[in-house]
Amino acid sequence: MRVDVQGLTVRYGDVTAIDDMSFSLSGNKIYGLLGRNGSGKTSLMSVLAGYRRAIGSVQLDGEPVFENAAAMRKVCLVRHPADAADKSDKVSHVLEYGAAWRDTWDNAYALELSELFKIGLKSKVGELSLGQRSAVGAVIGLASRSPLTMLDESHLGMDTPTRYAFYDALLNDFMAHPRTIIVSTHLIEELSSLLEEVVIIDSGRLVLQEEADVLRSRGTEVVGNAADVDEFTEGLTVLSEKSLGRTKSAMVFGQLDDSGLVRARQLGLELGPIALQDLFVHLTEPVGGKR
Amino acid sequence: MKIFRHLTVALVSYGGIVGASVFLAVLAVEFGISLFGDVVFSGWMLVTVQIARWFVLWVGVYTIHNVLPIAIAHGRTRREFLGAATGFTVVFALAMTLLAWLGFLVEDGLYSLMDWRSTPHGSPLAYFLMFLVWCAVGMLVTAAFDRWGYGGVFTLPVGLALAVVPGITMPGTGDTPFVRNMPHLLGDGWHAVSLGAWVVAMAVTWAIARDLPVRLRTS
Numbered sequence: 031m032r033v034d035v036q037g038l039t040v041r042y043g044d045v046t047a048i049d050d051m052s053f054s055l056s057g058n059k060i061y062g063l064l065g066r067n068g069s070g071k072t073s074l075m076s077v078l079a080g081y082r083r084a085i086g087s088v089q090l091d092g093e094p095v096f097e098n099a100a101a102m103r104k105v106c107l108v109r110h111p112a113d114a115a116d117k118s119d120k121v122s123h124v125l126e127y128g129a130a131w132r133d134t135w136d137n138a139y140a141l142e143l144s145e146l147f148k149i150g151l152k153s154k155v156g157e158l159s160l161g162q163r164s165a166v167g168a169v170i171g172l173a174s175r176s177p178l179t180m181l182d183e184s185h186l187g188m189d190t191p192t193r194y195a196f197y198d199a200l201l202n203d204f205m206a207h208p209r210t211i212i213v214s215t216h217l218i219e220e221l222s223s224l225l226e227e228v229v230i231i232d233s234g235r236l237v238l239q240e241e242a243d244v245l246r247s248r249g250t251e252v253v254g255n256a257a258d259v260d261e262f263t264e265g266l267t268v269l270s271e272k273s274l275g276r277t278k279s280a281m282v283f284g285q286l287d288d289s290g291l292v293r294a295r296q297l298g299l300e301l302g303p304i305a306l307q308d309l310f311v312h313l314t315e316p317v318g319g320k321r
Numbered sequence: 322m323k324i325f326r327h328l329t330v331a332l333v334s335y336g337g338i339v340g341a342s343v344f345l346a347v348l349a350v351e352f353g354i355s356l357f358g359d360v361v362f363s364g365w366m367l368v369t370v371q372i373a374r375w376f377v378l379w380v381g382v383y384t385i386h387n388v389l390p391i392a393i394a395h396g397r398t399r400r401e402f403l404g405a406a407t408g409f410t411v412v413f414a415l416a417m418t419l420l421a422w423l424g425f426l427v428e429d430g431l432y433s434l435m436d437w438r439s440t441p442h443g444s445p446l447a448y449f450l451m452f453l454v455w456c457a458v459g460m461l462v463t464a465a466f467d468r469w470g471y472g473g474v475f476t477l478p479v480g481l482a483l484a485v486v487p488g489i490t491m492p493g494t495g496d497t498p499f500v501r502n503m504p505h506l507l508g509d510g511w512h513a514v515s516l517g518a519w520v521v522a523m524a525v526t527w528a529i530a531r532d533l534p535v536r537l538r539t540s
Contacts, residue, residue: 072537081393082534097531103396109537114394116387130323131395176396 031091031104031177031210032057033078038086040073040234047073048084049234055212055227060204062225062242063214064310070234071214072109075180078212079107090178103133106176108167108184117156121149121166125173132174139203140173146195160187168196172203180212185220193217197224218307228306232314242306249309250286253279254299262290262297269312281308324392324405332380332409333416339376340420343368347424348431360437365428369421369448370491374455377417378484381459384409385526386467390535403527406460410523414452421448443491450515451487457522458484464529467536476525483522487515 033055040048047070055061065071077084080095080102088095095101108114115124121144128135144151147165149158155166164186171181181200185193201224204211215221228245230237238245249269252259256278259271269281281304286294294301347364354360384406392402422445432439443451462480466473490511 076535079394080398083532097398097400099398099401102393102398105396107394113535113537114391116391127327127391127395130327131392131397174396 033178033210034087034089034092035074035078036087036089038074038077038084038088040070040077040082040084047234048077050086051231051234051236053229053236053239055210055229057210058208059210059226060200060224061210061212062218062221062228063212063231064218064228064314065214065231066314069232069314071231072182073234074231075107075109075182075212075214078178079105079180081107081113104177105180106132106171106174106178107180107182108171109182114170115155115166117154119155120151121153121155121158122151124155124166124170125151128170128173132176134175134177136173136175139175140169143169143172143199146199147192161189161192162187164188165192165196168199172199175203175207176209178210178212180214182214183216184213185215185217193220197221200224218310219305222306225306230310230313237313245309246303246306248283248285249304250282251279251302251304252282252294252299253277253302254297258297258299262294262299269309281312283309283312322405324397324402325408328384328388328405328409329412332384333413336376336380336413336417337420340373340417340424343372344424344427348428351431351437355435355437360432360435362438362440363425363428363432363442365421365424366440366442369424369442370451370488373417373421374451374484374488377413377452378455378459380413381410381456381461382463384456385460385463385530389530389533393535399531399533403530406526407523410453410456410460410519413456414449417452418445418449421445446512447487447491447515450512450519451491453519454487454515454522455484457519457526461522461526461529464526464533468529468533476529479525480522483518486518 035054036052038048038051039046051074063071063075076082077088078095080097083096090101090104093101095105114127125137125140125144128140129137147162147169149162149165149169155163158166164184165188168181168184171179171184185196188196197220200211213221213225222242225242227240228242229239240248252262254277256273256276259278259280263280263282267283269283271278271280286301291301344365347368351360351364389399389402393399425442429439458480461483462473462476465476
């Protein structure tokens with residue numbers, strides 16, 4: 031499902047959560063929506079799901095989403111804790127809601143996931159632990175099989191084995207049923223191998239949208255003699271520097287051309303990829319007063 | 322239709338279970354009273370008028386506050402939900418009226434058998450309209466609080482005014498001092514005023530809830 035956002039603004043009283051944002055997602059990929067706390071991720075996804083009216087245009091496959099039954103049917107947003115469940119409902123009732131109200135719902139898969147995450151169907155949602163409630167959200171999101179599925183911090187409270195089981199389930203289901211999945215997370219490295227494209231927002235504005243592999247290749251860690259590193263990085267966008275004795279490490283944003291690679295070899299510098307999470311941290315952190 | 326079916330099945334059956342349980346409790350209390358003195362009023366009338374309408378109002382609150390966000394989260398529009406909820410108020414009010422009336426049938430028979438003295442109760446139509454309006458008022462006020470937070474308090478006088486309308490001619494609710502003569506002048510025509518109160522309550526609910534945001538719930 032294609033997503034087009036144009037001039038989107040979301041305000042809560044005096045606070046502007048999303049500020050004139052525009053971007054497009056071509057669809058049928060797993061997108062990572064990355065941003066710091068309060069950057070506007072949940073507000074953005076809420077508007078994409080028709081949870082609230084906003085200023086600007088949000089279109090899914092060319093159709094506006096807010097109060098559009100045809101478009102709303104194709105969207106599933108699971109925020110944490112899950113909106114699609116009442117605390118007093120038993121988990122089995124939550125799945126019944128999905129089966130009754132969603133045309134694309136796969137109940138067999140929902141039951142399979144519930145077993146995988148060890149969620150008791152007779153348990154009430156409000157009595158579950160934080161991690162189990164998150165797992166219920168993950169079940170709702172994945173079993174909905176919605177053409178646009180959005181998972182907002184759906185891993186919160188999950189222990190490590192459950193998180194890994196969730197990532198595996200997410201990837202396997204995406205491979206079997208390709209669709210547009212947007213995942214917002216702070217555990218970027220854990221999920222980075224799943225992400226095909228990354229959208230980074232900060233302070234309600236789009237910072238960057240790029241293929242994950244391209245983004246990774248745009249950052250390089252340069253390690254070597256401090257003087258050589260300084261010489262090499264002169265004129266480049268240096269995200270951060272660390273020194274230990276005479277050795278220095280610098281994170282450089284931007285692709286190195288062939289001459290740069292040759293020069294690095296001549297200076298005896300070590301070049302390596304930098305983690306998506308590190309790039310994210312630096313892209314959303316003011317550097318020298320500028321971002 | 323799916324939303325309507327869900328609301329009806331879930332809440333009518335819930336209301337039926339609650340109503341039946343309360344009825345049995347009322348009978349037990351009446352028998353208890355009869356051990357110490359004469360029974361001179363209908364306990365079921367007291368419950369159906371003074372307590373049942375608050376239960377019905379709560380159902381209206383629950384419908385908007387709890388079920389509407391879930392419906393949106395499952396890809397339904399507010400418009401679809403409000404259409405279903407409007408129909409639901411009618412079915413739920415009918416079901417509660419039927420329950421009340423069945424209770425009166427049993428209680429009247431029992432009172433006659435035991436030679437207890439009962440009190441007059443309203444007509445099925447009066448009960449239906451009272452439940453209809455109170456359910457709608459619950460939805461209206463909840464929609465306002467959910468949309469504007471504490472600002473919803475400004476809709477309370479509207480809700481109160483609408484809720485008073487169907488009860489004015491209902492035995493057991495007490496007369497209001499300001500419009501005492503009007504219901505008598507209108508006779509059964511007052512029911513049309515009650516129906517109008519429901520129409521207004523639902524119309525205002527639609528107007529408020531059509532843009533209702535689904536807020537993040539914290540627990």
